[in-house]
Each structure stands twice: as C-alpha cells, then as structure tokens.
Amino acid sequence: MEKTTKPLKNIQRLWRRNFKKNTPKVDLIKQRMEITYAQRRKLINSKPLIVEVQENYPALFSPCEIGNEFKRLTDTELHKIFESSLSKAASKILSEVKLKSQLLPIVMKHLQIEDKTVAALLVLPVVFLSFFKLYEEETSPDYVVDAAENADPFVAVIGDVMKPKCCYIVVEKHIVFDTANVISAASSLFGLLYACNIHYTTTTLETYTFIQKFCMKLSDKLKTPRRVRTFVEKIRE
Secondary structure, eight states: OHHHHHHHHHHHHHIIIIITSSSOOHHHHHHHHHHTHHHHHHHHHTOOOHHHHHHHOGGGSSHHHHHHHHHHHHSSOHHHHHHHHHHHHHHHHHHHHHTOTTTHHHHHHHHTOSOHHHHHHHHHHHHSOOOEEEEOTTOOHHHHHHTOOSSOOEEEEESOSSSOSEEEEEETTEEEEEESSHHHHHHHHHHHHHHTTOOOOTTTHHHHHHIIIIISOOOOSSOOOHHHHHHHHHHHO
C-alpha cells in the first residue's frame, strides 16, 4: 500500500508547494501525473464528486495539465487544435448564424466582436445551447456558485468577454479553476469533461458534440444529433 499511495502524496505535496508559485515545476508535475495516471483513472472511473478528484489530484485542475491529461487520453493536442479549428471555421460559422434571423437579437452583441474566433465561440452555443454565462466585473465567486441553477459544468465569464477579469470553470456548483480568456476556458472545460469522465448533459449535448467531432476530430459510436450534422454540412459548403 505504501508504494501505491506514495506517488499520490508526492504529487499533492508538489502542487501545494510548487505549482502555485510564479515559476512552478511544471515538468516535474507532468512527470508525476504520468506516473499516477492509472491510479487516477481508477478513481475517476468510480464516478466520485469533482471535489474528491481535486483533493486527490489538485495539479490536474489547470489549463496546462488538463491539456496534458487530454493528450494522454486521446493522443490529441487540446488547446492548440481547439483554437486552430475554431479559427479556421469562424467566418463560416458567423455567416451561417447571420442567416438565422431568429438568433440575431440574441447574438447581435457577439457578432460585433472584432476577434472572429471569440465571436464564433460565443455564438456557437447559442446555435445549440450555451455553456457560457456572462457576469458583471464586480460579480463575486460566491455569487457565481450560489446562482448556479444545477450541477452542470459551465464557464462563468467575469467582465468584458474580450478582456475578462477572469473566467471560472464551474462544475457541480464548485469553481474548480479559472483561466484568463474565453478560448482557454472553453477548451479547458471540454478537456475537463474527458479528464474527469463527465458525460455531456442533455442541454449541452449538441454543443459538445460539435466541439468533439468537428473541432477536435474525435469520433465515437454515438449518433451525431441531426442539428449538429446539418450545421456542419452548411459551414463546410
């Protein structure tokens, strides 16, 4: 038992002592996370609460290590491919949304954003259903958690979407970590779903399926929802 628990205790200690410093030992953390990978998957596959996973593997909850874990699981670069795919498709996504008159009153402020990649990311969930929630800059973390309607994962954007004060990743009414911008927040949330074996909810199934199959090029045996297939066909024309 001592040999099994020692790597876990070491990584918890490394996180608390080093990872929160200005110059964390990222390579060492990554190495220890690789050593404890099988042990971590066993815990996650037992479907624990997110707070239990975070207590045992605090280093996992950062954009950097979420990206590393996603690569271990899928052999795919998370953040780079997410942003690159979205950027390439941004103009077509925005053009398609502009044709949907019923959406224009909802997405008009997003369509005015100069950064097309950010604009496409913000309108995409509106086409399906959103995992973004926007808050004023003075909004407190406690308010974000208390106002959460359910335990579904979402991104809380605090302040201006182009230069947010921060973006919280919220799971099970618990802020698990934060990022500096909406692109990183969206890819980190998607990666977290894989890393922590969190199933897509009914309300966000179409949005995450689009990200999974169109942006990340990850297939599975599940049938792609019709609206996602139709939307992908149109932006590929």
